[in-house]
Amino acid sequence: MVEKPAGGNGRPILEMSGIGKSFGGVTALSGVDFTLREGEVHGLIGENGAGKSTLMKIVAGVHGTYDGEMRIDGRPVRFRSARDALAAGIGMVHQELSIVPSLSVAENVFLGHQLTNGAGIVRWRAMAKEAKVHLARLGIDIDPGAEAGRLPLGLQQLVELGRVLFSGARIIILDEPTSALSPPEIERLFTVLRRLKAEGTSFIFISHFLEDVLAVSDRVTVFRNSRRIATANAAEVDKHWLIERMIGRGHQELEEALEGEVRLATPEAAPVVLEAEGLVRKGAFADVSLQVRAGEVLGLYGFMGSGQLEVAKTLMGKLVPEAGSIRIDGRPVRLSSTAQAKQAGIALVPESRRSMLFADEPVYKNISISILERIGKLLLDPAEERKIAQGHVDRLRIRPYSVEPPLRALSGGNQQKVALARWLTHLPKVLVLAEPTRGMDVGAKDDVVHIVRSLKAEGVGIVVASAEPETVMALADRIVVMRKGTITREFRNETVSKDRLLAAA
Amino acid sequence: MAAQVPQGQLAAPSGGIGSWLAARLTNIAPLITLLFLIAVFSALSPSFATVDNLGNILRQVSITAIIATGLTFVILTAEIDLSVAAVANAAGIVVAFFTLQESYVNIANVPLPGWLAILCGLAACFALGVANAFGVTVIGIPSFIMTLAMLQIGAGICAMLVRGQIAYAVPPLIKTLGSGTIGPFPWIVVIAALFLLVGHLVLTYTRFGRYVYMVGGNREAAEYAGVNVKRVLAAVMIISAVCSGIAGMLGVAYFGSAQQNEFDEFLLDSIAAVVVGGTSLFGGRGGIGNTILGLFVLGVLNNGLDHIDIDSFLKILIRGLILLLALVINVYAQKLRQRA
Numbered sequence: 001m002v003e004k005p006a007g008g009n010g011r012p013i014l015e016m017s018g019i020g021k022s023f024g025g026v027t028a029l030s031g032v033d034f035t036l037r038e039g040e041v042h043g044l045i046g047e048n049g050a051g052k053s054t055l056m057k058i059v060a061g062v063h064g065t066y067d068g069e070m071r072i073d074g075r076p077v078r079f080r081s082a083r084d085a086l087a088a089g090i091g092m093v094h095q096e097l098s099i100v101p102s103l104s105v106a107e108n109v110f111l112g113h114q115l116t117n118g119a120g121i122v123r124w125r126a127m128a129k130e131a132k133v134h135l136a137r138l139g140i141d142i143d144p145g146a147e148a149g150r151l152p153l154g155l156q157q158l159v160e161l162g163r164v165l166f167s168g169a170r171i172i173i174l175d176e177p178t179s180a181l182s183p184p185e186i187e188r189l190f191t192v193l194r195r196l197k198a199e200g201t202s203f204i205f206i207s208h209f210l211e212d213v214l215a216v217s218d219r220v221t222v223f224r225n226s227r228r229i230a231t232a233n234a235a236e237v238d239k240h241w242l243i244e245r246m247i248g249r250g251h252q253e254l255e256e257a258l259e260g261e262v263r264l265a266t267p268e269a270a271p272v273v274l275e276a277e278g279l280v281r282k283g284a285f286a287d288v289s290l291q292v293r294a295g296e297v298l299g300l301y302g303f304m305g306s307g308q309l310e311v312a313k314t315l316m317g318k319l320v321p322e323a324g325s326i327r328i329d330g331r332p333v334r335l336s337s338t339a340q341a342k343q344a345g346i347a348l349v350p351e352s353r354r355s356m357l358f359a360d361e362p363v364y365k366n367i368s369i370s371i372l373e374r375i376g377k378l379l380l381d382p383a384e385e386r387k388i389a390q391g392h393v394d395r396l397r398i399r400p401y402s403v404e405p406p407l408r409a410l411s412g413g414n415q416q417k418v419a420l421a422r423w424l425t426h427l428p429k430v431l432v433l434a435e436p437t438r439g440m441d442v443g444a445k446d447d448v449v450h451i452v453r454s455l456k457a458e459g460v461g462i463v464v465a466s467a468e469p470e471t472v473m474a475l476a477d478r479i480v481v482m483r484k485g486t487i488t489r490e491f492r493n494e495t496v497s498k499d500r501l502l503a504a505a
Numbered sequence: 506m507a508a509q510v511p512q513g514q515l516a517a518p519s520g521g522i523g524s525w526l527a528a529r530l531t532n533i534a535p536l537i538t539l540l541f542l543i544a545v546f547s548a549l550s551p552s553f554a555t556v557d558n559l560g561n562i563l564r565q566v567s568i569t570a571i572i573a574t575g576l577t578f579v580i581l582t583a584e585i586d587l588s589v590a591a592v593a594n595a596a597g598i599v600v601a602f603f604t605l606q607e608s609y610v611n612i613a614n615v616p617l618p619g620w621l622a623i624l625c626g627l628a629a630c631f632a633l634g635v636a637n638a639f640g641v642t643v644i645g646i647p648s649f650i651m652t653l654a655m656l657q658i659g660a661g662i663c664a665m666l667v668r669g670q671i672a673y674a675v676p677p678l679i680k681t682l683g684s685g686t687i688g689p690f691p692w693i694v695v696i697a698a699l700f701l702l703v704g705h706l707v708l709t710y711t712r713f714g715r716y717v718y719m720v721g722g723n724r725e726a727a728e729y730a731g732v733n734v735k736r737v738l739a740a741v742m743i744i745s746a747v748c749s750g751i752a753g754m755l756g757v758a759y760f761g762s763a764q765q766n767e768f769d770e771f772l773l774d775s776i777a778a779v780v781v782g783g784t785s786l787f788g789g790r791g792g793i794g795n796t797i798l799g800l801f802v803l804g805v806l807n808n809g810l811d812h813i814d815i816d817s818f819l820k821i822l823i824r825g826l827i828l829l830l831a832l833v834i835n836v837y838a839q840k841l842r843q844r845a
Contacts, residue, residue: 337733338728338732339732339733339736354723355725356726358719358726358789359722359723361722372715379711379712380710380711380714
């Protein structure tokens with residue numbers, strides 16, 4: 001175990017020692033020691049499944065049974081519920097925010113403990129006033145009467161942080177707080193964190209974005225394979241150091257994409273399969289024109305909310321553009337439904353698993369849904385469906401190897417492969433992938449890279465819409481960058497790096 | 506440093522008897538309810554458990570069964586059709602309106618040949634179904650509201666045509682199918698069985714049937730898979746209306762008259778039959794098999810309460826309570842299955 005001299009001067013506020021936890025014989029955490037100091041931002045990094053979430057769930061009272069000991073302010077504690085943890089001053093801001101979009105900012109800040117007078121009547125004015133004062137302390141100035149759901153995501157997040165603080169939390173766990181934010185929003189969040197830190201609040205900052213972790217943390221702890229691998233002062237290490245410990249093996253492709261530059265090789269000879277011109281959809285994107293050639297992967301990159309996902313949905317006919325035209329193989333097509341898009345040879349794997357899969361249905365029905373009309377005109381042929389599905393399950397190494405279990409029994413990465421498999425029997429002309437690797441571990445990401453490469457070789461035109469530069473860089477031959485709904489730059493036949501992508505977005 | 510897992514912390518492994526039961530609770534619960542009701546009524550009344558009475562029950566549920574067949578399609582897509590009874594009533598009255606009535610019937614009707622009258626009845630329910638489909642898929646009105654309006658429109662059509670009067674005559678074909686017998690079997694029971702059978706075959710063995718389940722299971726996912734969700738929804742609304750219309754036409758012959766509000770109780774009965782049988786109101790789960798179970802529960806309940814000697818006003822309450830219980834089980838079973 002690497003132990004660099006630890007910095008930070010605060011006294012330990014949260015101490016965990018010898019923490020172990022396993023689920024049904026699978027070890028999730030083993031012998032973990034972890035210390036959080038008062039007024040510290042402590043970065044927590046590691047691949048998916050490395051154990052950081054499990055550790056945080058123990059801290060937050062979600063898992064009540066575990067080995068080892070946890071102390072707060074030196075006193076041993078054992079939380080049985082999230083409520084216990086909250087009472088001890090531990091709060092959490094999840095990646096999926098839990099603010100109520102239809103309620104006002106003030107109501108959200110006071111969610112769960114509204115101010116009322118003796119008769120139980122809500123004191124709206126007092127709440128609004130206090131909420132404003134409270135948020136001002138965070139350095140943000142929002143109208144407390146504004147509908148929370150209409151605020152930009154970055155402000156929604158700060159409202160949630162405000163609520164957690166208001167409920168008395170001294171230790172706050174931030175789960176992927178920067179993944180959906182633009183650079184200025186990230187900077188504002190960090191300013192707020194630094195201010196709160198100076199007042200004595202402690203943060204655990206979980207993130208895949210290593211730059212963000214290094215920028216704001218005092219110390220960083222790396223997890224790998226259910227163990228704590230290292231803890232170091234953030235000022236004394238760099239990204240390479242972290243990646244080495246996080247991955248623990250030579251992993252060139254990822255590291256290249258993360259670190260270095262990627263040389264884009266754009267095929268020019270192949271015919272154009274998809275051509276979109278002047279697409280407009282109010283509030284999402286404006287004047288978007290794209291071309292995709294057969295066997296080419298077009299990366300559509302932008303920060304979350306820049307419009308790339310909406311463009312993807314428009315190509316599939318899920319959203320209808322107000323202006324512009326789409327041509328497939330040179331022929332204009334009108335896409336006012338997904339069924340039409342499919343007919344025209346376009347396929348989309350959407351960004352959220354919930355919106356692409358039938359959780360209760362067996363794997364084979366999830367795969368066959370898109371090709372039923374090819375298997376039988378009127379009647380179903382379950383035997384054929386199973387055969388085709390089994391072929392995909394074998395080829396894509398979907399686990400378990402059976403096509404019978406309901407989809408909900410599969411892990412997330414395998415579910416995503418099922419969604420991809422749906423389009424692999426009869427290849428579409430254009431395959432649109434929205435956030436194809438979001439939430440995947442490195443192994444599953446590699447699988448996606450290989451699937452995309454083989455589709456490319458078959459001449460499918462592919463669009464990868466993503467807010468993750470690594471994803472786009474690992475997959476694309478050509479990259480179009482979007483900012484606030486318009487295309488700002490195109491990279492072709494040149495080297496790109498994450499810096500250049502970010503700079504263009 | 507292998508971590509010890511304290512007992513009771515592990516989630517129940519899937520595949521255990523508990524989750525197997527939980528997954529099938531939606532089917533088992535109505536079956537148990539049915540057996541329970543049969544046992545109770547058999548014990549309380551010697552006239553209940555007889556072959557004759559079985560025939561009664563079958564006849565009594567037949568019209569509900571035809572309506573419920575169409576409604577099963579709708580509910581499987583997680584939509585609802587509240588206009589089934591009104592559409593049935595309207596189609597029944599339309600067919601009578603175009604049939605020559607006895608001279609004492611004071612309706613300004615338009616006598617047509619029997620086949621044409623039947624066609625008019627079919628066209629009427631088809632048109633109302635198309636209107637429902639249009640409102641739900643093209644305009645985007647929630648089916649609950651759209652069909653609530655259609656309930657009123659159907660009642661309005663009935664009122665306009667009969668103006669408070671009662672018509673009796675229907676074309677011979679309708680009369681035979683609604684009140685005649687084939688051998689020992691009433692035609693209406695045979696027709697109901699046919700509807701259920703065809704409904705089951707369509708839902709189980711056709712592509713359209715699969716789409717109905719998938720649209721109900723996850724509408725957005727079905728859309729992303731390239732399923733024409735609107736077309737499926739439009740189809741089920743029309744299927745429901747046509748089933749209701751046919752039930753209504755046969756019902757006029759079965760009851761021997763066509764009048765306003767004749768079918769009102771069939772709205773609740775048909776929805777109850779589908780849902781009590783275990784088809785999920787959230788869509789994607791259940792089927793005609795469940796509807797048949799539900800029909801028997803309902804039929805046995807309605808029939809059995811007539812065989813035992815209790816306050817007839819209390820019967821209404823008892824019926825309501827048993828339906829409520831079945832609905833609670835339906836929702837609870839849904840939750841259990843999701844956890845399993």
